[in-house]
Amino acid sequence: MLRDRWMSFAFLAPAVLLLGVFLYYPMIGTVIESFYSTSFINPNPAFVGFKQYETVMGKAEFWQVLANSLVWTVCVVALQNVIGFFVAVLLNQALPAQGLVRAVVLLPWVLPGVVVAILWRFMYDPQLGLINSFLISAGLTTEGIAWLADKTTAMGAVILAAVWKGFPFSALIYLAALQSVDREQIEAATIDGAGALRRLRDVVLPAIRNVILVNVVLTTILTFNYFDIVWVLTRGGPQGATDIFPTKIYELGFGQFRFGEAATYGVASIGVLALVAALYVLAQRAGSRRRRPV
Amino acid sequence: MKRLLTSVAMAALLTAAPAMAQDKTVLQFWDNQQTESGLSDYQRAAVERFEAENPDVTVNVTTIPYPEYQQRLLTAVQGGNAPDIATLDQIWVAAFAAAGAVEDLSEEAAAAGLTKDKFFPGAWDSASYEGGLYGIPFNVDVWQFSFYNAALLQEAGVDPASLATWDGLKAAAEAVTDRAAGRFGVGLFGHEGEDTVVVMNSFVFSNGGSVLGEDGSCALDEPAAIEALTYLQSLVPYAPQGILNASSGDMRQLFLNGSLAIEFWPALEQPTLQKSAIDWGFVNGTAPEGKTPVGTYGGWNLAIFSASPNKDAAMRFAEFLTREDVNGDVVDLVPANTKAAAAFLAANREGPDEIMAHLENARPRPLSPRYLEVADIEVRLAQDVYSGEDVAAAAKKACDAIDALN
Amino acid sequence: MRRAPLARKAALVAAELAVAAFVLVPFFWMVSVSLKPPDEPFAIPARLWPQDPTFENYIAAFRPEFRTYFLNSLVVSLTSVAITVGLALVAAYAFSRTKLLIVSGLLALVVLAQMFPHAAIIIPIYKMMRAGDLLNTYASLIIAYVSVTLPVAIWMLRGFLKGLPQSLEEAASIDGAGPFRVFREIVVPLARPGIIATAVYVLIVTWQEFLFALSFTSTRDMRTLPVGMNDFIGQYGIRYGELMASSVLISIPVVAVFYVLQRYFVAGITAGAVKG
Numbered sequence: 002m003l004r005d006r007w008m009s010f011a012f013l014a015p016a017v018l019l020l021g022v023f024l025y026y027p028m029i030g031t032v033i034e035s036f037y038s039t040s041f042i043n044p045n046p047a048f049v050g051f052k053q054y055e056t057v058m059g060k061a062e063f064w065q066v067l068a069n070s071l072v073w074t075v076c077v078v079a080l081q082n083v084i085g086f087f088v089a090v091l092l093n094q095a096l097p098a099q100g101l102v103r104a105v106v107l108l109p110w111v112l113p114g115v116v117v118a119i120l121w122r123f124m125y126d127p128q129l130g131l132i133n134s135f136l137i138s139a140g141l142t143t144e145g146i147a148w149l150a151d152k153t154t155a156m157g158a159v160i161l162a163a164v165w166k167g168f169p170f171s172a173l174i175y176l177a178a179l180q181s182v183d184r185e186q187i188e189a190a191t192i193d194g195a196g197a198l199r200r201l202r203d204v205v206l207p208a209i210r211n212v213i214l215v216n217v218v219l220t221t222i223l224t225f226n227y228f229d230i231v232w233v234l235t236r237g238g239p240q241g242a243t244d245i246f247p248t249k250i251y252e253l254g255f256g257q258f259r260f261g262e263a264a265t266y267g268v269a270s271i272g273v274l275a276l277v278a279a280l281y282v283l284a285q286r287a288g289s290r291r292r293r294p295v
Numbered sequence: 296m297k298r299l300l301t302s303v304a305m306a307a308l309l310t311a312a313p314a315m316a317q318d319k320t321v322l323q324f325w326d327n328q329q330t331e332s333g334l335s336d337y338q339r340a341a342v343e344r345f346e347a348e349n350p351d352v353t354v355n356v357t358t359i360p361y362p363e364y365q366q367r368l369l370t371a372v373q374g375g376n377a378p379d380i381a382t383l384d385q386i387w388v389a390a391f392a393a394a395g396a397v398e399d400l401s402e403e404a405a406a407a408g409l410t411k412d413k414f415f416p417g418a419w420d421s422a423s424y425e426g427g428l429y430g431i432p433f434n435v436d437v438w439q440f441s442f443y444n445a446a447l448l449q450e451a452g453v454d455p456a457s458l459a460t461w462d463g464l465k466a467a468a469e470a471v472t473d474r475a476a477g478r479f480g481v482g483l484f485g486h487e488g489e490d491t492v493v494v495m496n497s498f499v500f501s502n503g504g505s506v507l508g509e510d511g512s513c514a515l516d517e518p519a520a521i522e523a524l525t526y527l528q529s530l531v532p533y534a535p536q537g538i539l540n541a542s543s544g545d546m547r548q549l550f551l552n553g554s555l556a557i558e559f560w561p562a563l564e565q566p567t568l569q570k571s572a573i574d575w576g577f578v579n580g581t582a583p584e585g586k587t588p589v590g591t592y593g594g595w596n597l598a599i600f601s602a603s604p605n606k607d608a609a610m611r612f613a614e615f616l617t618r619e620d621v622n623g624d625v626v627d628l629v630p631a632n633t634k635a636a637a638a639f640l641a642a643n644r645e646g647p648d649e650i651m652a653h654l655e656n657a658r659p660r661p662l663s664p665r666y667l668e669v670a671d672i673e674v675r676l677a678q679d680v681y682s683g684e685d686v687a688a689a690a691k692k693a694c695d696a697i698d699a700l701n
Numbered sequence: 702m703r704r705a706p707l708a709r710k711a712a713l714v715a716a717e718l719a720v721a722a723f724v725l726v727p728f729f730w731m732v733s734v735s736l737k738p739p740d741e742p743f744a745i746p747a748r749l750w751p752q753d754p755t756f757e758n759y760i761a762a763f764r765p766e767f768r769t770y771f772l773n774s775l776v777v778s779l780t781s782v783a784i785t786v787g788l789a790l791v792a793a794y795a796f797s798r799t800k801l802l803i804v805s806g807l808l809a810l811v812v813l814a815q816m817f818p819h820a821a822i823i824i825p826i827y828k829m830m831r832a833g834d835l836l837n838t839y840a841s842l843i844i845a846y847v848s849v850t851l852p853v854a855i856w857m858l859r860g861f862l863k864g865l866p867q868s869l870e871e872a873a874s875i876d877g878a879g880p881f882r883v884f885r886e887i888v889v890p891l892a893r894p895g896i897i898a899t900a901v902y903v904l905i906v907t908w909q910e911f912l913f914a915l916s917f918t919s920t921r922d923m924r925t926l927p928v929g930m931n932d933f934i935g936q937y938g939i940r941y942g943e944l945m946a947s948s949v950l951i952s953i954p955v956v957a958v959f960y961v962l963q964r965y966f967v968a969g970i971t972a973g974a975v976k977g
Binding site: 041042043044126127128129143144145146147149150151152155235236237238239240241252255256257258259 | 365366369370372373390393394395474475477485486487488535536537538539540541545548549554664665667668671674675678679682
């Protein structure tokens with residue numbers, strides 16, 4: 002036991018020190034940079050206060066990036082968790098070749114994001130890709146559809162690729178959670194005449210409620226900052242339709258040498274994400290309060 | 296016994312090492328790596344030759360894949376870890392010069408007898424910034440040549456020479472296109488990349504337009520440019536679907552599998568086509584009737600970094616690489632040294648005279664430290680044009696954004 | 702009890718097949734492209750399986766560089782996993798056993814650190830690595846990977862440790878065991894499933910990491926696998942066959958490790974997440 006607070010601090014020190022030096026110190030530098038008119042071509046930046054924030058937020062671009070980021074995050078997290086959950090329910094049944102299927106389902110998650118993106122870019126290709134070849138031979142379309150080149154379909158296409166890569170992670174966690182649900186409760190509900198859906202709603206979901214929340218928060222953070230797939234598939238295009246915070250920050254900083262604005266976007270993105278995370282925590286607290294009397 | 300031998304060898308090395316370390320300068324050289332050519336072997340041979348001519352210098356070559364080159368250089372410069380000498384894309388030179396990251400080589404170049412008349416003028420200009428010379432032109436190429444599939448044109452009854460004019464190109468594209476059969480006339484691309492910009496520029500240039508006017512303000516909303524953009528938009532029905540996420544590389548795949556009749560590429564494309572089974576030819580870009588096609592310059596310059604402690608050796612290496620008898624062996628674009636270029640083209644490319652004419656005629660992109668921001672705006676303009684939006688409104692929007700940079 | 706067990710079973714198997722297809726179709730395409738000769742990936746219409754399958758791409762992909770990249774990835778990933786899990790376990794133990802305001806505050810900062818966009822902090826970290834003369838070393842990548850994976854690792858392990866019964870620790874304490882001995886002899890063995898779960902998570906993240914690996918290594922012999930993939934991507938084109946062959950080669954070892962560790966991973970994550 003760690004009754005002694007100094008012992009606690011000793012246990013915390015290595016990790017806290019490392020995070021302080023290698024994450025907080027650079028991040029604080031970035032926050033400071035966002036108050037300076039810094040760029041590669043301007044080696045002697047001036048302090049400009051919040052002016053850079055005003056400039057950045059005064060452009061329609063920023064709000065498009067914000068909207069895209071929210072759509073991207075909400076859709077990927079929702080789909081990944083819903084699909085992951087149902088796959089977990091399925092894999093929790095007695096099935097032929099169950100062990101094999103459980104292992105196979107993990108494949109997308111272990112592939113590097115860059116590879117997944119190149120693979121999907123090829124699959125989406127209007128002339129050479131598998132998806133359009135299939136649609137054409139099935140007679141569903143006469144000409145390949147350029148999923149990634151149309152601003153109305155690009156975000157959907159990018160989201161699908163990300164869900165394909167991400168759902169195994171959620172499935173794995175839910176599978177584990179389902180295995181920990183009390184068998185007796187489920188059997189009792191069955192004897193009471195509850196159908197599969199009612200058992201799911203009344204017994205299973207409440208039992209793994211916490212897992213769902215933790216999983217949703219974790220995938221939200223990871224998705225919001227996920228860079229590889231969007232960058233390789235579209236680079237934020239076409240016409241800015243898939244530009245999200247991480248791609249924008251990279252493009253500004255490394256593509257156009259605009260460090261100050263990149264820093265401004267970076268700080269803004271942490272603000273947005275922290276806000277989203279705070280909302281989850283509030284929702285969870287409200288939820289537990291409501292549940293307590295039961 | 297073995298151990299004894301090893302220690303003897305170690306001892307020999309240790310005594311020899313200090314003597315070598317004192318004399319040898321180690322040059323760090325970074326270059327863009329083209330995956331498609333076996334260039335690195337030639338480069339290795341050239342480096343050995345340089346080291347033989349300059350026994351006091353060892354060159355350490357790092358080739359870096361293009362997609363990561365810009366980030367690596369930028370990170371290295373910002374982190375105080377730049378190489379001694381590196382190839383810089385023409386469009387980065389002004390920014391690196393403004394940042395104080397690369398050296399003004401005017402005096403060194405003059406002392407070494409490197410003058411503008413020995414290089415393509417556009418290449419020389421691309422290394423110039425505010426009266427200084429911030430790089431030695433290394434290689435050049437021009438966007439774009441229209442490469443055509445002779446069999447497809449013949450089948451559609453098109454004379455390849457007609458591709459040189461706007462009307463001819465459009466008529467040819469229309470004649471070839473059969474969308475249901477997956478056959479396309481012209482390979483337009485508009486993804487988020489620099490190839491999108493250079494092709495759009497060349498259509499604007501060929502109609503007498505400019506990206507920036509004499510006074511430095513945006514000229515993309517002037518009539519000559521609008522006309523060119525409207526023309527490009529009119530080609531969309533004859534291009535493979537998916538222009539807004541397509542690159543020149545994607546169009547090459549369609550050209551090579553015989554489903555695309557005309558692709559836009561620099562002369563660099565020739566080695567690939569020579570290896571293919573396609574019966575191909577090319578014309579020098581496309582212009583309105585009565586005008587000469589004007590291409591957009593591309594290429595790389597050798598820049599020496601301000602932080603380098605080995606500037607003399609680096610300059611000697613730059614001189615060596617751009618020498619008439621060396622330049623052609625170390626590039627896969629066209630040597631920037633015009634004499635080397637003539638020999639290189641005659642040996643390696645079909646139609647060397649046409650290529651030479653197109654190169655001499657080409658125009659550089661705006662030489663501004665904020666060019667990369669201009670390019671980003673231009674990509675958006677191209678995407679607006681190719682997706683069928685109102686050309687004049689899109690050009691106005693682009694010009695407002697470009698003019699707001701100043 | 703069940704209305705139509707046979708129909709139910711059929712429906713389940715159909716669903717199982719659908720899930721497998723959703724996962725496998727893109728993967729199948731990857732394997733198919735990796736077996737095609739250089740110009741066949743671009744045939745119209747796309748051919749599902751190559752006409753003359755060839756291992757050419759695999760031979761090309763398994764070049765000496767690939768082996769170097771693979772070794773680098775392995776060293777960096779495994780070392781990062783060991784250090785991250787060690788540090789996270791110690792910290793998570795303190796976080797789960799201390800009720801102090803300052804400690805809760807620190808935990809919030811740990812979670813916040815997970816939200817930093819890497820593209821925004823990479824140049825400052827590069828400068829630090831440069832100052833420490835660590836560029837082009839395993840150490841630079843290991844330090845970066847440990848830092849960016851620590852927050853989630855701490856979070857996962859803290860949830861797990863909170864769920865462990867504390868009676869054993871108390872008993873050991875009363876018997877006179879010091880905090881380090883309690884930690885080593887009671888907590889660590891009990892936490893093993895959680896440790897394995899966290900380790901696999903960190904392994905997957907570091908195995909794929911791209912941005913830091915790109916920035917901190919410039920020499921070819923220090924690159925990791927994801928960055929090495931760029932060798933197949935030129936300014937104007939991608940060598941799909943070799944790229945996909947390399948991808949297949951990359952995924953095999955991780956899947957194998959996963960297959961073996963699956964059991965522990967599943968148990969570990971739940972225990973952590975349930976009590977989160």
